[in-house]
Amino acid sequence: MADQDVVVETRKLTKIYRDFWGRQKKVALRALNLKVYRGEIFGLLGPNGSGKTTTIKLLLGLLFPTDGDALVFDQPAAEVRKNERIGYLPEESYLYRFLNAEETLDFYGRLFKLDAATRRKKAAELIELVNLGADKKRILKEYSKGMRQRIGLAQALINDPELVILDEPTSGLDPLGTRWMKDLIVNLRNQGKTIIMCSHRLEDVQDICDRVAILNEGELQELGSVRSLLEDVQRLELRASGVQLNEDLRKDLESVLAKHGGVIEFIGHPTTTLEDLFLRIVAQSKAHPGRRYLPEKAAAKPVEVKDSSTHVSR
Template identity: 65%
Template structure:
């Protein structure tokens, strides 16, 4: 079993002055010129995992660490938890040095792989983690019941975890990360191995945490996950911070104007294109918008559950065209 959320080496925190406390009250996590070098047995530099990282995570936001494998995301999380010591620079969490273990009482952590006892039930698993945080029996009972309901496992709470699917196991892992009602939740690749439905459910749970006023740091290499749930994002590559900002700002194409309208005839579209041309613009495309593959998949599943046996056929598909043609043919024969 992993005890990573509590496995930190104590170090006396610096006393904050009133001015510095006020200035940092709007920051939950702050990294200052943070660097980490992994060395081999002989002390020779093996990997420069993190290079002079400067980020701030604010209260009540979902902050994404995005990057390919090996970009330094998991190293950053371990430094925040105090599981690793920085080679240089500093990490502050709740105005305390990351090596101060008392901060972990306010942190929940979901690692990329949840190390849970497979012979325990969900109830027993959460009760066990509640004991690690010295919760009373009544507190554990209430908290376990709330979390089981929140992650949607009421019908399976008495089954052993070895009978759980990957998605169910991840939901138990999220519940154990929340057993101490933390102010800050660190999620390392929370949707790893989940199917589209499980991924959507996990993202909805993460959004629900923000609605509760929690601060979430989400580490992922899945672009859709970060785009769907994060308020701000830091993009890492080979240990370096490449981009930082709000997701909406980073994705916005500044030199392209997008107009959405319904009920336009072909003549109206032509007229609009002529107006744009008269004003020196260039019409790149006039077409119907497209949904994401995730939206399409989830809509099909929901419709299938609502109407078992019915086949969903899009209006523009070859099947629909064939059906229209056969109807016309039948009409001609009649």
């Protein structure tokens, strides 16, 4: 990609934590070089203590580099003005718990010097976006973790940022919320925004990230597009429909592969993901209130309806 599309760049970015006396405690990041381009979803992966959050904090100016440079929009990370174009969702949503959703968004809107009308409009839009309309007058102390994550995301979007940095965005969310969040992130990318996210949930990263960097012990281990990193050129995957698996088909396939020097490692019906199954069941449940799982015997003999409870089979 062209250089003008680079949104974030680190050059030999190094962070060493020291104690009060200047003695070295831990090398959190060692000479990290990477570039994040406009309009992509970039994932930071790695085990605990690998330097993901440190990288994000360095990019946001929450930490100062021991060596090297961190540039965001071609400006040093310590430059405050760059923050006008950034939205940040921390790992835990550390918002002020004595404020309600509207007040929270109003406060962060003021920090961006939005006028009162714009703040009201943006707050209403974002509260709608994160599905907190019914709870907008409740103080955040009363929110569940998922709700706090949603309002946290809303505050990160109050300034309509070009770059959104998300630290564990699906942390604390149920599968529905996780899917919603992933859809939203993809949607933001489709609007032309650049996303940097770090997550422990590899399936999330795999689902939505365009490129990933894998860190371990503060060092960059791998960097590239998800597809290129996951692609196994030594193996071949074939999907087919309209045929049933039987011995004839297996033998035919084995002979074709043998002709080209290959062997079948696995052949069978594909399974869906647990997430897809869960989402389908919840969607059906919403479509048919009162439906519930019953063992096969009981299911054969419908339960007599005694009241209007929704927990009966139909």
